[in-house]
Each structure stands twice: as C-alpha cells, then as structure tokens.
Amino acid sequence: MVTLKQIAEELGISVATVSKALKEYSDVSKRTRVLVRETAHRLNYKPNSFAVNLRTKESKTIGIIIPEIVHHFFSSVIKGIVSQAEKKGYLVIMLQSNESYDLEKKQLDLLISKRVDGILISLANATGNFDHIKNVISQDIPLVMFDKIAKVVNCSKVIIDDRKAAYMATQYLINIGCKKIAHFRGPLLPQNSIDRFLGYKQALLDNNITYDSSLVYINECSDKSFEEGKKNAKQLLKDHKDVDGIFINTDLVAIGAMTLFLEKGIKIPEQINIVGFSNWFMSSVISPSLTTVDQPGFKMGKKAFKILYKEMMTKKKNKNFDYKQVVLDTELVIRDSTNN
Amino acid sequence: MVTLKQIAEELGISVATVSKALKEYSDVSKRTRVLVRETAHRLNYKPNSFAVNLRTKESKTIGIIIPEIVHHFFSSVIKGIVSQAEKKGYLVIMLQSNESYDLEKKQLDLLISKRVDGILISLANATGNFDHIKNVISQDIPLVMFDKIAKVVNCSKVIIDDRKAAYMATQYLINIGCKKIAHFRGPLLPQNSIDRFLGYKQALLDNNITYDSSLVYINECSDKSFEEGKKNAKQLLKDHKDVDGIFINTDLVAIGAMTLFLEKGIKIPEQINIVGFSNWFMSSVISPSLTTVDQPGFKMGKKAFKILYKEMMTKKKNKNFDYKQVVLDTELVIRDSTNN
DNA sequence: CTGAAAGCGCTTACAG
DNA sequence: CTGAAAGCGCTTACAG
CATH class of the missing domain: 3.40.50.2300 (Response regulator)
Structure with a gap:
C-alpha cells in the first residue's frame, strides 16, 4: 500500500508537505499541490484510515443496534440510515440484539470499543434496565434512540406518537x-x-x-x-x-x-x-x-441519522448539544378490512 | 479515555509491560499480570482500536454490499453474516448498491479505503463489468461473492444451483x-x-x-x-x-x-x-x-462469512488460499398453488 | 512556501 | 521478568 512517505520520496519533498498538499491547504504552492496530486493519483494512493483515525480521533463510522434485521419496518429504517450516512461520508456498522437485553448490552460495549463516532439504537423487548444506555450517554458519545425507546432515558429520540x-x-x-x-x-x-x-x-x-x-x-x-x-x-x-x-x-x-x-x-x-x-x-x-x-420507517432512519450527525458535529467543536425529540407523523390508511 | 500509559503510571511500570500483561504474555510475572488487570478493570480501560488497527494492520471489520436491504432474502443473508461475524469478533459494515453499478463501484472503494479485512458482495443487476471486483481481488483482499455472482470472476462464491x-x-x-x-x-x-x-x-x-x-x-x-x-x-x-x-x-x-x-x-x-x-x-x-x-438465505450468509473468515486467517499467515465455490441445496416446497 | 518534530496509542523485537 | 526503543502512517503547530 502506498503511503505519504513514498509520494514524498518520489518527489523529493517532505511528508508534511505531501499531507498538506493532498488536503488542499492554502499554504502549499500551486505547483507542489498539482504535482503531489498527480503522483498520488498515479500511485493509487489511499490514505490509511487507521492512521487517520488515530490522529483525528474519529472513525467516520456509526453503529446501529436493532432488535431484528429480517423485519420490513426495521430494514426500512436501516435503509434510511445507511443512505443518509453515506451522503455525509459515514459508514454504518450493523448489529442485531435479537430482542435480548444481554446481547444489546454486549453490542453496545463492542461499538464503544470500536470507537464509533455515534450510535443509533432501537431497544430490545427484553430491555427493562437502561444503565447501559445511560452509561454511553454519560461518556458524551452521541446516541439517538428510535422507535423502541425508553422514556426515562435523557437523550435524542425519533419516534412516532x-x-x-x-x-x-x-x-x-x-x-x-x-x-x-x-x-x-x-x-x-x-x-x-x-x-x-x-x-x-x-x-x-x-x-x-x-x-x-x-x-x-x-x-x-x-x-x-x-x-x-x-x-x-x-x-x-x-x-x-x-x-x-x-x-x-x-x-x-x-x-x-x-x-x-x-x-x-x-x-x-x-x-x-x-x-x-x-x-x-x-x-x-x-x-x-x-x-x-x-x-414511516425510511423517514425515521433518515431523521435519526440527521440528528446524530448534528450531535457528532457539535461534539467535534467541543460544544454541548441539547437533546431533541422528533415525533414523525403517522397516517391511518383506510382499506378494505374496515367497513367504510 | 484511559490509555496504557495511565495504567503504567498508576503502577509505576512501563507501558510495554502493561501491554504484555494485558495480552497474557507468558513473560510477565503473575503478580504484575494480576495487578495490571485489576487496575485496567478499575479504570475501565478499553484498548484504543484505532491504535491497535494501525499496529496490527487489521480492523476486525468486514464490509458487505447488497443490492437492496429491504428484501426478505437479503436481510436473511445479512442476519446470517452478522451473527456469524459476531461469533468471531468481527463487525460488519453494511452498504446498499441500490442495483446500481456506479454505486457498487464507489462503495467498494469506500470499503477498501476503510481497510476492511474482507468483503462480501452480491452484485447489482446493473453490473455487467467486473473490473472493480477483479481489482479488489488482485490486491489480495479477501472477497466472497454470494447469490448474485459473476461466473467469469475468479474468487470464492456461495450460491445455489x-x-x-x-x-x-x-x-x-x-x-x-x-x-x-x-x-x-x-x-x-x-x-x-x-x-x-x-x-x-x-x-x-x-x-x-x-x-x-x-x-x-x-x-x-x-x-x-x-x-x-x-x-x-x-x-x-x-x-x-x-x-x-x-x-x-x-x-x-x-x-x-x-x-x-x-x-x-x-x-x-x-x-x-x-x-x-x-x-x-x-x-x-x-x-x-x-x-x-x-x-436458504440465513445459511448462505453464514457460509459466506465462514469462507471469508478462512481466507482472512490464511492471508494473515501470509499463505495463499484457493478459491472455494459452495453450492447450497435448494428444495421444492410443494403447496396449494399447484395441483398435486 | 517548506519541513522537522512531536505525537496519536498501541505492539513487539531486542537488550539486559 | 522488565523496559527502552522503534515504528505503524498520519496531522498539525511551529520554526524558518
């Protein structure tokens, strides 16, 4: 895999300059910038995200935990989340709690260990204790609950009424x-x-x-x-x-x-x-x-990601964010199983 | 976030020893090992996966690209993959190509940039050119195709007949x-x-x-x-x-x-x-x-991950792996829409 | 405009 | 059994 160092050597300049040129910093001469970009392209350079993560302390990845993947509503939500996340350059890790409290807890730990930038969660039916969620929130990790939420937990939520x-x-x-x-x-x-x-x-x-x-x-x-x-x-x-x-x-x-x-x-x-x-x-x-x-599953997924994204951006600026609760509209669709 | 350094300072020993103690290396005294583990636990130490990734060059993450998430068969496959991956300590990033060739190609790039350890893919209907797939394989990144495969691409596959x-x-x-x-x-x-x-x-x-x-x-x-x-x-x-x-x-x-x-x-x-x-x-x-x-969607997901896992392990040992093609059994389920 | 240096937090080969 | 050192590949504050 090509590194900044190799590009630097190829051009006889420093790694620092290559890095800056690639990031379009203004304090690099136009000539160098062009040269670096060409070389990077020619060598098929891809930044090593491991190193980038370590430096920037972000992974550009979020995690999502849902009770069940094979479920029309939830898969619609996922689709909404994934589509929105992609637009903002975020990747989505998916976990399924299987309606189990223990699994949900373990998976939350997993995501924290992976240092995802944020978490979206819909609770398992078996979840009656919310300390694992509160614990995440108290660590200032952006977390948004959707659909199956806990009213007593203080965090952002996307629900229907x-x-x-x-x-x-x-x-x-x-x-x-x-x-x-x-x-x-x-x-x-x-x-x-x-x-x-x-x-x-x-x-x-x-x-x-x-x-x-x-x-x-x-x-x-x-x-x-x-x-x-x-x-x-x-x-x-x-x-x-x-x-x-x-x-x-x-x-x-x-x-x-x-x-x-x-x-x-x-x-x-x-x-x-x-x-x-x-x-x-x-x-x-x-x-x-x-x-x-x-x-509205797809809409819920999109909205949940949008709120999470805002919280992640706010956190990045070391500012505090307020929790938001969004209630999406539902509609009664009248069909033939009722006598109208 | 607690680091090895903090544990080391707390105990007045070196970072190297802490690292080794935590990994149960045999060349650390029992006393130190116990002490370190206790302290790590007390301080709620979680290894920084960014640093671990950078050192070990693995992310313990795989990527999966499917044409459509909201689909009973595919969501069953995902469930199979996620459940199996979790058992082996792997996390799964999910992407949806929306049956689009361009998106599929872009997403493959995304996963490569993220440096996932392996990729599972089911092709978009629109995909008629397979250079993007071949390109991944030629970089020796483990990749397994499932269900919607390309016969002309030389890699592991899980399909039905x-x-x-x-x-x-x-x-x-x-x-x-x-x-x-x-x-x-x-x-x-x-x-x-x-x-x-x-x-x-x-x-x-x-x-x-x-x-x-x-x-x-x-x-x-x-x-x-x-x-x-x-x-x-x-x-x-x-x-x-x-x-x-x-x-x-x-x-x-x-x-x-x-x-x-x-x-x-x-x-x-x-x-x-x-x-x-x-x-x-x-x-x-x-x-x-x-x-x-x-x-058999769930089974296909499990099998696909298992093969990918083997390839990832083989690659880790710097050995070459042979591509495998698994054909899962199907069964005709006879019900009332046919005259039997 | 360019580069040397420090540092992110870990792991591991090596010396003692 | 312990630790100093190097290094993974980046980014960025700072000096020149």
Missing part, C-alpha cells in the same frame, strides 16, 4: 360503528406496545365505552407474529363471539388474525373490522387489503 | 401434467436470472416440449416486483389464454401474478399452476399458499 396513532385507529373503528372493540397488543415491555394500548384505552373512555381487559390479548413471542395472530383470533372467537372490531398492534399479526377469520368463514369487514399497525407493504396486497397505521 | 432448481421446478410442473408452461424471468442481466431461465428451458427440451420465447416474460424493475407480476400476468392472459403453468422467478412476482388471476376469477391451481422462487415467508401464508423453491 404511538398513543395518538392508536387512539386515531380506535376512534376510527368507533366512528364506523363498532361497539365491541378488541385489542391485540404486543409483548408487555416495549414502550410502543404500552403506548398503543393506552391509546386504544383512552379512545374507548373518551367515547364512553367501558374498558374490558378481557378484550386485550397479548402476544408474547414477536418472531412468530403471524402464528400469534391466528392463535389470538381463535381465542377471541371462543371468548367473545360478538366482537365487531379489532385494533391490532402489528400488520403481520393482523394478517394472521384475518387468515384465521377467513378460514372460519367469518367475513371481513362485514362481521369484524380490522385495523393493523405499520403499513407493511404486503398489507395493501392481501385480500381484503388491510386498514392500518402507516409507520 | 439456480439452473438445477429452476429445472426441478419446471419438471415438477410437467410431472403434474402442465402442457404449456410460461416463465416470468427477472431482469436480463443478473446471472441467477439467466440460470433460472436456462433451467426452465432445459426442462422443456428434455421433455420434448418445444420452447416458445413468447412464453417468457421479463420484468425489468425489481423494486416493483408485485406490480410487475400483475402486469405480466395480465399480458399473459391476452397472449396465451391456454397456459396451464407458470414458473416465476421470485415469490413476490408470483404473488402479484396470483393476485391478478384471482381478481380475474381464474382458479389456482385448477386453471393455472404456479411455482415461485425463494420461499419468502409470506408464501406459506397467503391463500392459496405458494409452491416455491426454498432459497
């Missing part, structure tokens, strides 16, 4: 005439699962519909969403034959539920109205197509 | 009695698109069915697969009303086609048998479920 979105979805079911509305919520722990549930509950209360906890179904295992949807739907039919609407935490679970209903000959939306959450692209494609809350 | 798999799929359609079998192929360029087409063609020939090029439909734009499936299906109905089987390049396209047929009241599999390719998880879930070729 899950509560409001769930409220709107439930209100919509009420508006089209549903009287008995069930809710399939996700696992207990993650904040957005909680918020969607709270939105559902609030909408009922505001419309003078008594909240009935037996209408709320939990699905524990998030990597078997489709199956869980079927299971919950089956149970629902046993428990409450007269339910006429369901607000479901995630599209894939909703699709599972719809599949079961169709198998059982129950008509959607005539007998049961269904609203999902996430606007997974399959949801527009299945039959009947699914009414759902659109969750 | 697309041709054989397509042959089996087509043969199956023939076996269940199809007389006029169409094929929806992908874009023209990528090797696996070509191979699947050739497998289809060969199966026809071996069964004395005349190959008719008007039965082969191209879909150009790979990020609108579902729509392209519908479009091709529509065209097919106009061109060849009597087709009784279709072998389709990708599940998502197949699902698009099925959707159109169902809309037009055509019965699957009674009127048309459909076989897809990839075994996307939705394919088992839709109605009718889709017969398809299972393409």
Whole structure:
C-alpha cells in the first residue's frame, strides 16, 4: 500500500508537505499541490484510515443496534440510515440484539470499543434496565434512540406518537360503528406496545365505552407474529363471539388474525373490522387489503441519522448539544378490512 | 479515555509491560499480570482500536454490499453474516448498491479505503463489468461473492444451483401434467436470472416440449416486483389464454401474478399452476399458499462469512488460499398453488 | 512556501 | 521478568 512517505520520496519533498498538499491547504504552492496530486493519483494512493483515525480521533463510522434485521419496518429504517450516512461520508456498522437485553448490552460495549463516532439504537423487548444506555450517554458519545425507546432515558429520540396513532385507529373503528372493540397488543415491555394500548384505552373512555381487559390479548413471542395472530383470533372467537372490531398492534399479526377469520368463514369487514399497525407493504396486497397505521420507517432512519450527525458535529467543536425529540407523523390508511 | 500509559503510571511500570500483561504474555510475572488487570478493570480501560488497527494492520471489520436491504432474502443473508461475524469478533459494515453499478463501484472503494479485512458482495443487476471486483481481488483482499455472482470472476462464491432448481421446478410442473408452461424471468442481466431461465428451458427440451420465447416474460424493475407480476400476468392472459403453468422467478412476482388471476376469477391451481422462487415467508401464508423453491438465505450468509473468515486467517499467515465455490441445496416446497 | 518534530496509542523485537 | 526503543502512517503547530 502506498503511503505519504513514498509520494514524498518520489518527489523529493517532505511528508508534511505531501499531507498538506493532498488536503488542499492554502499554504502549499500551486505547483507542489498539482504535482503531489498527480503522483498520488498515479500511485493509487489511499490514505490509511487507521492512521487517520488515530490522529483525528474519529472513525467516520456509526453503529446501529436493532432488535431484528429480517423485519420490513426495521430494514426500512436501516435503509434510511445507511443512505443518509453515506451522503455525509459515514459508514454504518450493523448489529442485531435479537430482542435480548444481554446481547444489546454486549453490542453496545463492542461499538464503544470500536470507537464509533455515534450510535443509533432501537431497544430490545427484553430491555427493562437502561444503565447501559445511560452509561454511553454519560461518556458524551452521541446516541439517538428510535422507535423502541425508553422514556426515562435523557437523550435524542425519533419516534412516532404511538398513543395518538392508536387512539386515531380506535376512534376510527368507533366512528364506523363498532361497539365491541378488541385489542391485540404486543409483548408487555416495549414502550410502543404500552403506548398503543393506552391509546386504544383512552379512545374507548373518551367515547364512553367501558374498558374490558378481557378484550386485550397479548402476544408474547414477536418472531412468530403471524402464528400469534391466528392463535389470538381463535381465542377471541371462543371468548367473545360478538366482537365487531379489532385494533391490532402489528400488520403481520393482523394478517394472521384475518387468515384465521377467513378460514372460519367469518367475513371481513362485514362481521369484524380490522385495523393493523405499520403499513407493511404486503398489507395493501392481501385480500381484503388491510386498514392500518402507516409507520414511516425510511423517514425515521433518515431523521435519526440527521440528528446524530448534528450531535457528532457539535461534539467535534467541543460544544454541548441539547437533546431533541422528533415525533414523525403517522397516517391511518383506510382499506378494505374496515367497513367504510 | 484511559490509555496504557495511565495504567503504567498508576503502577509505576512501563507501558510495554502493561501491554504484555494485558495480552497474557507468558513473560510477565503473575503478580504484575494480576495487578495490571485489576487496575485496567478499575479504570475501565478499553484498548484504543484505532491504535491497535494501525499496529496490527487489521480492523476486525468486514464490509458487505447488497443490492437492496429491504428484501426478505437479503436481510436473511445479512442476519446470517452478522451473527456469524459476531461469533468471531468481527463487525460488519453494511452498504446498499441500490442495483446500481456506479454505486457498487464507489462503495467498494469506500470499503477498501476503510481497510476492511474482507468483503462480501452480491452484485447489482446493473453490473455487467467486473473490473472493480477483479481489482479488489488482485490486491489480495479477501472477497466472497454470494447469490448474485459473476461466473467469469475468479474468487470464492456461495450460491445455489439456480439452473438445477429452476429445472426441478419446471419438471415438477410437467410431472403434474402442465402442457404449456410460461416463465416470468427477472431482469436480463443478473446471472441467477439467466440460470433460472436456462433451467426452465432445459426442462422443456428434455421433455420434448418445444420452447416458445413468447412464453417468457421479463420484468425489468425489481423494486416493483408485485406490480410487475400483475402486469405480466395480465399480458399473459391476452397472449396465451391456454397456459396451464407458470414458473416465476421470485415469490413476490408470483404473488402479484396470483393476485391478478384471482381478481380475474381464474382458479389456482385448477386453471393455472404456479411455482415461485425463494420461499419468502409470506408464501406459506397467503391463500392459496405458494409452491416455491426454498432459497436458504440465513445459511448462505453464514457460509459466506465462514469462507471469508478462512481466507482472512490464511492471508494473515501470509499463505495463499484457493478459491472455494459452495453450492447450497435448494428444495421444492410443494403447496396449494399447484395441483398435486 | 517548506519541513522537522512531536505525537496519536498501541505492539513487539531486542537488550539486559 | 522488565523496559527502552522503534515504528505503524498520519496531522498539525511551529520554526524558518
């Protein structure tokens, strides 16, 4: 590999001058600058990033930790992050926590050891203690949480208003005439699962519909969403034959539920109205197509990187930054699984 | 950040000894070793990876370039790579070529500049010239291609036998009695698109069915697969009303086609048998479920990393390595979209 | 405008 | 068993 030294020797000048010429410093003569650049190009010189990192104390690399890669929403977020990062000359290291707290913690350590310039993270469902995150933040390493966040942690965040979105979805079911509305919520722990549930509950209360906890179904295992949807739907039919609407935490679970209903000959939306959450692209494609809350993954990824970038730049100038919380808009996409 | 120097000063010994103690070198007294380790732990010492990289000339990082992140198959491959890499202490930088040759080339340069220890790549559809890849290989940087490969490039590869798999799929359609079998192929360029087409063609020939090029439909734009499936299906109905089987390049396209047929009241599999390719998880879930070729993404990712790892280790010992080509098994998963 | 020098934080061959 | 020294390849403050 070609080094500055070799270019310097080739031209009979010093390494310092070569370095400066390559960086377009103004205190190098035009002649030298041109000569150096030509030689560098001819020898196919590429700066040794290891050395650059060591000197500048930056890696121009960020890390991202998500619970699950094989997931339409998360991969959209990643795409948003990677595309934006590339524009700014940053590379992205990807890690998957597998919804495990221990792994998440270990991976955070890994990224710190690698001395990434910043970290983007969406929490694992199993994460209930946030000391590992706080620890990173207290070291002044820029960190932005997205989607699955911890409200109690003080840092920048990019989210949607899950509560409001769930409220709107439930209100919509009420508006089209549903009287008995069930809710399939996700696992207990993650904040957005909680918020969607709270939105559902609030909408009922505001419309003078008594909240009935037996209408709320939990699905524990998030990597078997489709199956869980079927299971919950089956149970629902046993428990409450007269339910006429369901607000479901995630599209894939909703699709599972719809599949079961169709198998059982129950008509959607005539007998049961269904609203999902996430606007997974399959949801527009299945039959009947699914009414759902659109969750802007790509946009979220872009925004999260932008905030992180600002924090990294501010830190570089040794200034302090304020934490920012961005709430992205969601939209209820009305399709054929509800009776409109 | 704590450095070796600080530990050394704390204990009144040299940096060299601290370094060796931390690395469990045998020529350090037990007492010193223990002392150093305790102090390092107490001060929360983390080696500066920038300095380590510069000295050891490795980054313990690999790069991966894929055409598209938001894609079930590719995200499965990534998951396989990331999980395997983590086991061996490697971090993974992810880049997306967006099916663009120019981007792919630029990103390869980026990774080289970052001095990653190895590269995994699946080619963009637009890539027809392979000099950028050959250039990397000629620099002795370990590189493994997977799934979308270039046959003419001499390097390690992990693939499935697309041709054989397509042959089996087509043969199956023939076996269940199809007389006029169409094929929806992908874009023209990528090797696996070509191979699947050739497998289809060969199966026809071996069964004395005349190959008719008007039965082969191209879909150009790979990020609108579902729509392209519908479009091709529509065209097919106009061109060849009597087709009784279709072998389709990708599940998502197949699902698009099925959707159109169902809309037009055509019965699957009674009127048309459909076989897809990839075994996307939705394919088992839709109605009718889709017969398809299972393409083992997670396994492919793991295998690709393993081969890359071996090459990196061999290179480290300054030995030469032979290129390896691994062909993973595929399986025809028979479901309800074919008449069995 | 150019270059010598120091230093980033580590590792390792070598001397003692 | 310990440590001084050199060096990985850069960047930048400083002197001239």
